[in-house]
Every structure is written in C-alpha cells, then in structure tokens.
Amino acid sequence: xVAGQPNNGGSSVMKQGLRAIMPTPYEITFAPFTIADPxxxxxxxxxxxxxxxxxxxxxxxxxxxxxxxxxxxAWPKFPFVPGYSAVGRITAVGKDVTAFAPRQxxxxxxxxxxxxxxxxxxxxxxxxxxxxxVAAPAAACAMLTRFPLTAxxxxxxxxxxxxxxxxxxxxxxxxxRLFSAAGAYPLIGIDFMAGRRALAMTTPGVATLDPEAGDLxxxxxxxxxGALPDVxxxxxxxxxxxxxxxxxxxxxxKVIMVGSPRGIAGDVDFYWDLHGRSLSLxxxxxxxxxxxxxxxxxxxxxxxxxxxxxxxxxGKLRVDDLVLHHVPARELHTMYEGxxxxxxxxxxxxxxWQAS
Numbered sequence: 001x002v003a004g005q006p007n008n009g010g011s012s013v014m015k016q017g018l019r020a021i022m023p024t025p026y027e028i029t030f031a032p033f034t035i036a037d038p039x040x041x042x043x044x045x046x047x048x049x050x051x052x053x054x055x056x057x058x059x060x061x062x063x064x065x066x067x068x069x070x071x072x073x074a075w076p077k078f079p080f081v082p083g084y085s086a087v088g089r090i091t092a093v094g095k096d097v098t099a100f101a102p103r104q105x106x107x108x109x110x111x112x113x114x115x116x117x118x119x120x121x122x123x124x125x126x127x128x129x130x131x132x133x134v135a136a137p138a139a140a141c142a143m144l145t146r147f148p149l150t151a152x153x154x155x156x157x158x159x160x161x162x163x164x165x166x167x168x169x170x171x172x173x174x175x176x177r178l179f180s181a182a183g184a185y186p187l188i189g190i191d192f193m194a195g196r197r198a199l200a201m202t203t204p205g206v207a208t209l210d211p212e213a214g215d216l217x218x219x220x221x222x223x224x225x226g227a228l229p230d231v232x233x234x235x236x237x238x239x240x241x242x243x244x245x246x247x248x249x250x251x252x253x254k255v256i257m258v259g260s261p262r263g264i265a266g267d268v269d270f271y272w273d274l275h276g277r278s279l280s281l282x283x284x285x286x287x288x289x290x291x292x293x294x295x296x297x298x299x300x301x302x303x304x305x306x307x308x309x310x311x312x313x314x315g316k317l318r319v320d321d322l323v324l325h326h327v328p329a330r331e332l333h334t335m336y337e338g339x340x341x342x343x344x345x346x347x348x349x350x351x352x353w354q355a356s
Contacts, residue, residue: 041121086110
C-alpha cells in the first residue's frame with residue numbers, strides 16, 4: 001500500500017472493532033463498531049495494548065468524578081469510553097498523510113478499543129513513534145507517564161534535590177523513577193503497603209517509609225541528613241494528604257500535587273502551614289503540558305513525549321515491572337474491581353487487545 005492512500009485490505013467487507021463502554025457507574029460492557037477507512041489527514045491504528053489510568057478511570061467508574069454532575073462540562077459523561085494511553089500499529093493512512101506510514105508502531109491517547117482513527121493533519125499530532133523493543137505493557141503507559149513528568153517540570157531544579165513521594169501507586173512509582181532519572185537524591189517513597197515500598201526500592205537511591213510506623217518527620221530527617229525533603233510530591237489523590245505533605249517538607253520547600261485530589265482538603269491552616277513557612281504549593285496535572293507553549297508554562301507536549309519515548313527506548317525508565325497485570329481486554333471490569341478492592345495485589349494494569 002502506498003503511504004497517503006487508504007488501505008482497506010482489498011476487501012469490501014466492513015470489519016468490526018470492539019470498544020469498552022461504561023454505561024453507568026460500576027458497569028462495563030463491550031460494543032462492536034465498524035472500522036472505517038481513514039479519511040484525509042487520518043491514520044487507522046490497530047491497538048496492541050492500552051493502559052488503565054487508576055485515578056481518572058476509577059473516579060469515573062465509581063461515579064465520584066467532579067465533572068460527571070457538572071452541566072457545564074461535556075466530559076466525562078455516561079455512557080463513557082475510558083482510556084487515554086495506548087500503543088499500536090498503523091494499518092492504513094489517509095490522503096495527504098506523509099509523516100506516518102503503515103506498520104509503524106506508535107503511542108497515542110488511545111481509549112480502550114481495538115482500533116482508532118487519529119487525526120494527524122495538525123501541526124502537533126498526538127501520535128509518536130516507538131520502537132518494537134519496548135514491551136507492550138510499558139509502551140502502553142507512555143501517555144500516562146506525562147502526568148508524573150509534569151511534577152518534574154513544575155519542580156524546576158531537580159539535580160541533587162531531596163524528594164519524597166507520598167503514595168506509591170502507579171503514578172507515585174513513575175514519579176520516583178523520573179526524579180531518579182533527572183538526578184534527584186535522596187529519594188524517599190512513602191506508602192503503608194509493604195509490597196509497594198519493596199517495588200519502589202528496586203530503583204537505585206530510593207529508601208522507603210511506612211507513614212503509620214512512627215514519627216514521619218523524624219524518619220524523613222534520619223534518611224536525609226537531618227533535614228526535611230526539599231520537595232514533597234503528593235501522588236495519593238486524597239485531598240487531606242496535602243496537610244501531611246506540607247507538614248513534612250522543608251521550610252521554603254515545594255509541595256507538588258501530581259495526584260488528582262477529588263474533594264475538599266479540610267483542616268489546613270494556610271496561614272501557618274503554608275504562608276508562615278514560605279512553602280510553594282504547586283499543581284502538576286498532565287493536561288498542563290499542551291501542544292503550544294504558554295507564558296507561565298513553556299514546556300510543551302512534543303518535548304514531554306519525545307523525552308518519555310527516549311527514556312523507555314534507552315532503558316533509563318523501566319515500567320514493565322510496574323505492570324502487575326497484562327490481561328485480555330475483556331477482563332477490564334475485573335481489573336477495575338481489583339484496583340479498587342485488592343490494592344496490595346494491583347498496581348499497573350494494561351489490556352492486551354491482541355489476545356484471543
């Protein structure tokens with residue numbers, strides 16, 4: 001097939017794809033759809049694997065996402081097609097597409113579905129090549145990784161900075177590894193689950209603490225030469241964790257919220273806990289990295305994704321060992337329930353769309 005022309009495999013038979021749908025909270029169904037040929041400026045991708053975003057997807061699955069009930073927001077609403085991080089191969093390209101070609105392996109903001117049409121005609125298409133040596137579970141997490149990467153962008157200086165990460169779920173584990181790759185030291189992971197602490201300690205330079213084992217501030221100081229960390233990253237997604245994060249960072253330090261807190265943070269004395277100690281409280285949501293630079297946020301999406309792909313291809317960032325479940329796509333409902341109720345056994349989860 002010549003690049004720039006749609007490829008329908010030489011058959012007039014309409015092929016069927018499959019996608020996951022949340023009709024209502026706590027419900028997952030799978031619906032077939034007709035796989036269309038790519039139009040001008042589009043590519044058709046066959047999904048290899050897609051990654052679950054534990055924070056966003058579980059908030060929608062359980063019905064607690066703030067925007068579900070907000071009439072001014074078009075997203076998310078039921079019925080909802082989840083997912084935003086996938087890897088696959090281009091099977092056909094539309095007219096005037098020259099930057100991508102069939103059989104090319106790519107990452108994109110893919111939903112949990114077997115095939116996707118992606119627009120690539122703009123100046124910054126959300127599609128990035130990745131080599132075949134990166135295992136499917138790791139490659140599927142690439143788009144998801146831009147969220148913890150935002151913590152590093154917002155941190156500013158990282159080299160030699162002491163960093164503690166609250167919450168060692170998938171986002172927290174990725175944040176620790178990204179800070180390690182960027183030269184932060186020492187690194188301290190904080191989680192009450194022993195298995196997650198053990199996994200975090202496989203990264204060189206990482207020590208861990210159980211927040212329920214005693215005086216957290218004293219334990220952090222013992223691991224950091226008597227000082228509190230320069231930076232504390234909250235990856236818990238729990239609104240009340242902001243008070244803990246602010247209490248264990250050094251005076252003048254930075255607290256970076258990379259988890260998506262859903263709810264109101266109560267019992268925080270902003271006069272003393274924040275103002276009196278000259279702390280910086282910084283939001284670091286992945287959506288802040290857009291296609292174009294902004295006055296207060298010059299880092300752009302292309303730079304972020306090229307860096308993540310480089311980290312994955314070079315081995316500077318290991319992700320495959322964080323994916324504890326790589327399962328056939330139809331097990332999505334079981335995976336959501338496991339992430340909710342068996343947190344000691346679940347961490348990263350990816351769906352295999354090539355499994356029979």
